[in-house]
Amino acid sequence: MGSAWISPAMAQVNYHIDLTTPEHHSASVSVAFPETKNNQLVVNLPVWRTGKYDILPTADGVRAFRATDSKGRELPWTRSASGEWTVNLSKPTQVNVSYRLHANELGVRLRHIDASHAFLDASGVFMYSPEFRQDDITVAMDVPKSWRSFSGMESGKHPHSFKAANYDVLVDSPIETGINQHFSFKADGRDYEVVFWGEGNYDTSQIVEDLKKISGQAHVIWDDYPFERYVYMVHATSGASGATEHLNSTIIQLPRFMFRERDDYLRFISTASHEFIHTWNVKAYRPQGLVPYDYQSENMTSLLWISEGSTSYFQNQLLLRAGVITAKEYLADLAKRVARNLHTPGREVQSIAESSLGQWTNTFGDYAINHSVSIYSEGYITSMALDLQLLNDTKLAHSYRDVHRKLYQDFKLPIGFTVDDVKGILAGLTGRDYQKWWQENVDTPKSHDFDGLLAQAGLKTHYADDKQTIDVGITLSSAHHDLSINHVRKGSPAWNAGIVAGDEVVAVNGLKVTAPGFTKRLEDFNSGDKISLTVFKNDQLTPIEVEVQSVPKGKLTITAVDKPSAEQKAFLKAWLGIDWPFDDKGKFINKEDD
Known part of the structure; x- marks a missing residue:
């Protein structure tokens, strides 16, 4: 890749984007790179953006790429990878790159331009050169007269301009400009x-x-x-x-x-x-596998569950302590998460460490539910289990919050933390070896005893309705009147009978059934009854015998155990930071919870 000439230290990369005709989701971008003495300049657009661990077709929005030297003369270039352009140089020169950008990826939170605004995440907007990744940056924008521009970056000398210490700051400081x-x-x-x-x-x-x-x-x-x-x-x-x-x-x-x-x-x-907490957990400290970010390839780590799942775990605790949500709302959300875990057969198949490593290739749908766990939802549960274990092991002296406080103190970027570092923090807080706990809860698929965990804080799971209903283990399409099957829960009657996602139900015991009436039709039977479900399987009409089962009818709730002790109430206080929220009858005390 060229000779070993050294580029000047602390040069400046200057970006300019013209947003004055935004109606068709387009803009013109130019980048002025400092003089390089190498015979090639590699220019990249990241193939993923921070916060979304997924390879994206970011370069698809780039057209009319052009490179010129300091005097405006054309420079030859080649497309050397999906997000890479290589500019060839015959002598030292400043390199100016320009291109047209199409930006209509709002939901991906990558780039979106229209007549009312532009949201610009540098990952999908501003190219960089690895040679100048650590150099100072300026961004200047031409925008319609009525627009106002905001960013976490420092404002520049001119209106609608910003400056950053390097590309890593730019790529993590999106710009919102427009009518707002x-x-x-x-x-x-x-x-x-x-x-x-x-x-x-x-x-x-x-x-x-x-x-x-x-x-x-x-x-x-x-x-x-x-x-x-x-x-x-x-x-x-x-x-x-x-x-x-x-x-x-x-x-x-x-x-x-x-x-x-x-x-x-x-x-x-x-x-x-959740996102505010990320300002520390991920943006200020993160696993070693994510340091530094490799914008052109995957960053692998088995600790992604701490980055995402622990953030999910803390998000409502912060709201509860701030008085933004009530104890009833907090426990209702926790109950939903517990119920989701219990209805995810993948918890018995995939560990949270393996899920972290597989996040870059994670899929959704029937396979994911039955064979995988989420770094978000399962990471939340693992974080809770670790929190309660720490409180128990230290007699309420330390919690999982102390782990993250220590991670922030000792592993600020550019240092990254490892599995051994986390285990070391746990040992330091408790005086105990967490190797076995880690093996059983992180490195191995885990089904938790939720009542055992929650009982420490005087809580238990309970179904709001004591009645039972009939279930076969399938979830239909969310589309109205659609009897197509989205999910078949592993181990359920439908699973055992060979029904799979993609099949379409048309009749129960030979009688036509509609989507709104399917669940009610099942209630005509008793647990253990054998029924015939007629489905289209690979476009063939197929009758399949299924033995139905009963399941709790109401929603899972979390409430107080009978006669909670003072120790249990103290545990809840140390865990969530609130006083015991129930009266002697197990009803929420706060009138806002009624």
Whole structure:
């Protein structure tokens, strides 16, 4: 790859993007790289973006790539990989690269440009050269007159411009520019901004107030901040949803009319809490396999469950301590997670460590549920089990929060932590060897005794309805009137009878059945009855005998055990940071919980 000439230290890479005609999701991008004395300059566009562990076709949006020297003369180049261009040089020169960019990937939170705004994640917008990855950066934008621009990056000398210490800061500091609403507040000595794009049924006052409460709770886990200023970006969309953490900002998306109802709002605010926690867990410290980011290939680690699952575990605890959600809402969410775990046969097949390593090739659907676990949901459960174990082993003196406080203290980037480092922290807090616990809970598929775990805090699982209902273990398509089967739970009657995802149910005992009536039709039978399900299997009409079973009818709930002890109440206080929330009859005390 050329001669061994050395490029100047601490040069500056200058980016420019023209967004003045955004109607067709397009922009013009140019990059001025400093002088290089090598005979080639490799230019890359990342093939994945931080926060989404998945290879993406980012370069598909690039057209009209062009390279010129310091005098504007054309330079020859070749496309050397999916996200790589190699510019050939005959003598030392500054290299200027330009290209057209198509940007309509809103839901991926990569790049989106339209007449009202542009959301720019550098992973899909700004090319870089490994040679100058650590050099200073400026970004200048030409935008329509009515637009306002925001980023976690420091503002530049001119309007709609920003600067960063290097490409790693740029790639983790997205830009939101356009027609928007802007708010600011202070919390615990730090500055915060909230930017809203898109019309919707959100209440800006409530959101800003709750974000302020969340932002003031970081001290519960960590003893310092990795930022001075933080930007919450909120998109009210026509359907896209999701969120991504960044170095000192986050982007949160929700369909525009899914903010008002309490359940919808809880989804939004818990996501905001999740991404805020990521500012420490992932952005300030992360597993060794993720350090440094390799933007052109996968970063592998068996600890991705700590990065994502533990963040999910802490998100509602922060909300609970901040008073944004009630104890009843917290336990209702926990009950859903427990129920999801119990209905995921993959927990008996795949370990959470293996799931972490397989995240880059993770698939969804029937196979995932039956043969896999999620770094998010199973990572949450593993984090809870570890938290309760730590509280028990230290007589409430230490919790899983202390593990993350120590990770932040001892493994700030560019240091990455390993499995042995985490085990060392656990041993230091407890005086015990966690090798066996780790083997049984992390490296091996695990089915947890939830009642045993929760009993330590005076809690138990319970089904709200004591009645039973009939089940065969299939989940139909979410489309109305569609009897196509999405999932067949491993070990269920349908699974044992050979029914698979993709089959389509048309009749029960020879009588036509509709999607809305399928569940009710099953209730005509008793546990142990054998029925005939007629399905289309590979387009052939096939009758299949199935022995139905009974399952609890109501939702799983978490409530107080009978006659909880003072020790159990103290355990819950040390765990969640709240006083015992039940009265003597097991009812929630807080009137907001009724």
